[in-house]
Amino acid sequence: MGIASWSGLWFALAIPLIILMYLFKRKYVDTLVPSHMLWNRVLRNIEANRPWQKLQNRLLLWLQLLAAALLVLALMTPFIWVKGGLSGHTVIVVDASASMSGQRKGEPGKDTPSSSTALDRLKIKVHEYIDSMGADGEVTLLKLGTEPEVLLTRETDQKAIRDQVDKLEAKFGKAAYRETMSLAAAMTQDDPDASVLVFTDEQWSERADDILFAAPVEIVSLKGEGTSNAAVEQFGIKNDGDHSTGVAVIRNYGARPFETGLNLFGDGQLLASKSVKVESGKAVTVTFDELPASDVYKIKLERDDDYAADNEAYAFREKGGAPHVLLISEGNLFLEKALQLSGARVTRMEPGTSAPSNEPDSEGDKGPALPKDKPDMIIIDGITPAYLKTGEWSRLIQETPSWTLGGDGGKIQPDSGRTTVANHPVTRYISLNDPPAAAVLAGDMPSWGKPLMEIGSTPAAYAGTENGVNRLVFLFALSDGDLPLRPEFPVMVNNAVQWLQAGRTTGLGRMVAGAELEMPFNVEAAQASWVAADGYAVDAGAAPIPAAAKDHSLAAVQTVPPLPGLWRFEMKGADGRVLPGYNLEVIAHPSESAIGQVKPLGFGGGGVGASAGGAAGNGTGNSTGAGQSSGGVGPNPERSAKYSLTYLAALLALIVIIVEWGVYQRGRSI
Template structure:
């Protein structure tokens, strides 16, 4: 139950006035006289008034006080909350990027329905990207604002009566009508469970305008807005003709730290990489944070940074080793994790670094160089600095491709070389296995990027290694029905194998040999993706697409998208071909776009970092949510004229004040008319008492 107009208490002054009237009224005493000659004496005694008399227990007095009390209560516009008062409920769900923010803790229930939101907000504790929001909001621990919204929205819909119609609007990059006048509660639950944040530029005004149009001249409708209060567009000029309730989700953080820019640049002279970043502090207090820079997930550098309130700071990194993907992380992160890290990529046209294990093969080494590779050769018989028994150190520059010509040294099976091989494309030639002679020289060459433009007609070797194909390998060239060259991917890493030694073959002397080596280098480094830079979610991105590419897929490999297990997204196609202009994935993070031919062989891949709308990072730029209620809107109540009309978060009209809601999801039923009727009945009873001559 609530009070609509506390100013009605002024009429309560009528109660002491009634009491004063009874205190000062004349008191008449019944007197028996024997003659009319004594009237003058009796009248003189009666005229002697006695003020401040003791109140008598009179029925008329209590009836008059009851009437006054009922009138006072009616003028205060009391109301009670009734369940499901509106037949048609339109709900706007704020699904902007800020709804992915991690809240302090799991709350026990709804924070409340309110006609106006409080402007005071509390800071939330920060959590890094490694912390994921609970998918089950019933569990204790941290949850996202969207998790809490779905919980409170479920409770709200459960409170509606059976005849209620629900229209659900999602406020994302565009207004989305998820449900329209739906009465099936099963569909309500399914739609609520499938709600997810939208990370683009949110259409605040468009969604509110759509809700206004859907409820216009609908006497049975009401509007409920579920939001965290970070409203990035003005809304007070959109009139609404229905009662409006606003449900606050969590407490919006007063500040935020963001990595606005991050990039790397190669220094060819020093063969190193330089990095630069811009960090911005949107909060009202100075920020002390640590910037950690990773290269291919290895920590390369760390710097302490102090950023003033509402200021930005440029931080540089020098003498970085070469890497394919660089990641800059802000530590400690805050509750809005989408801008706490950024990615950068090495140059697209950098020559591939090839580490060649060979006792000496001039033809192979020159062919690799003709393919544009930078070759570093190691003799398999050489150990460390102290002798062959020592395991050599890893090269300073991480190779892009490893080539083993002949028998592989034993130390490649030991750490840290085994870890390097597990993540590096590998090409093996020959080996120590027993050899076998093919029954004939018949060649069979499969269609594969390695054998493209390879047109030899006769067998290049008389012996093959007697080695079974690995489970992941596919034969791409056979001699006499026996596999001679195989290729495949082992745990996502390219592998190429020649089952014959080059010294036992005339292949290096043939003009097709440089073509074969060039194809091998290109295919092996196809897993080394080129960087496409940064793009906002759902932006159009131009990608170099080979003519033979007939398959494409986006795979999340880092950032928010990978942390939350976003599934692969197929590429956009037209007439069976991959389009050169693709739409960036709708979830922020590090993505890899892979192109494949008709057989599923990878042709090329590209890295892209997708980011959420930068407007969501600038929390200080948010507009207060102010709604202009129409003539049919229910005025909200206020305790006193405290100057809060039109304050941030209020639903305003000429006589509106702000207040926090009752904590349930019901409509207000006014009691003023019922109290006025009761007061009339009491007055009627009082007149009957007066007519019967009861004492006054």
């Protein structure tokens, strides 16, 4: 038992005062006197009072002394030590780094799931510590994530603490280990009643033993026994002409050999599979040759391990250099030269026969073979061949930005020769005073189309995005006018190539979760959001994340989504049209993968060494150093907490006063 405030002893002076009052209490002696002496009452009263009389054994006296003693005890705030609790100011550091999302096997005989994440087990342990929190306990809750975050400061409400703990989620960016612990050290530097509790799996990639604490530190370990993890450490695609080569590096962080299948996908289709075996602590390189062209490649480990965030990786087809243009035309020298001036690599293909055959396997029905190298855009000059509307060619057209000039069908004469040009990236720096053609094709504009040029009130060209793919349509053939001879023509072709090139599925590369990324926005983008497309983020049910805005427009620098996986940055124009987006691979910080290679964690102190059972001392904060508790669930039995007896002493004093009042009412009979 201990006393927290000795100043309450001043109230103990009331005890001798009570005794003194009884010493000076008037005492009357029963005496028989003649009635004629009643007039001398005052004199007899004075003579009958005998001060400094001997104290007598009276119940009322003892009750009053007991009540005074209990009140003195209550004012001194007594307490007793309780094993395993929290008292004083406790800074609880909760590790929410990416490795805490890894699976850990349950402990035999413990009331925990047979398989749960380290973060789930952290919540259970913190709850049990909070349950043993003393009446004078205060908790500061400090979250260790991508940056230090103070969730609560000197909180005494246990429910508020539990609510914050239940909301914890793992952060997959670079964990701020040193920054968080340095903040915890600063918060307890000048607090003699402070202590630090660190709940962690001890998977720290940064040095911590040089961080000095003035308060005792206890490490509650959540590391798992026999954990295993294999990671796709690197993955890339190299274009080799008509085909691509994929290279992946697989590393085993576990204590035992790891054997599993390795699957490689291209645009969602399985392209190749291999079996791989990796020794403990080693890495192997796996190569995939002769891969067909795809926009997005994915590699994934078949076997699930204890840490799922690094079991898959993505790569994007190289899009650098000059765009590849497939020109389907009977020959147009001006158009080819203008395309070459824009920097495009042009492959011209004759339209061939456009009449479908009755033979299902005939060349007329199937058309020519697809190009070996998938084009970045397709330009159709003249009548569209029939084979482009069926089979593999139709699928290629649907997935590839296209520019159509002319076509078949009836033509109409515009009602006037006045030409207007809309404000659009294709018509930038273009001013047409004369109509580009004398007649244009008749037909309705699709819902995704936006007029680019109008002759009178008749549309002559339109553009738009169909299912996320850019489309450009000229309702006249170049041979129907003198547009190729005008100086604006090369500028228009260059604008068209640049705009169509922006419609390609472009990969932004690989970024760590929570990092900042400068975005190449489409000029028409008015709103955008991150949408989970594949992988860990989809499995976790990630919701779309609106893009950050600045000054009523999209911010140039965006924050990378917080969960690993394949994300797509989707954009829309001011009119709600879907614009071409970008793919991004989001990864957890690589240092978090080594969950099977945990080293003992310790912090610096003022001369007291680490102890196996927990922080030494009586919990009052007068010792320094670091301790470590066992991996079992529950409070450290070596930790002691103050349990206040003030309320109990005050309650007993009140009961005694009530009993005393009853004795007083009964008068001298007691």
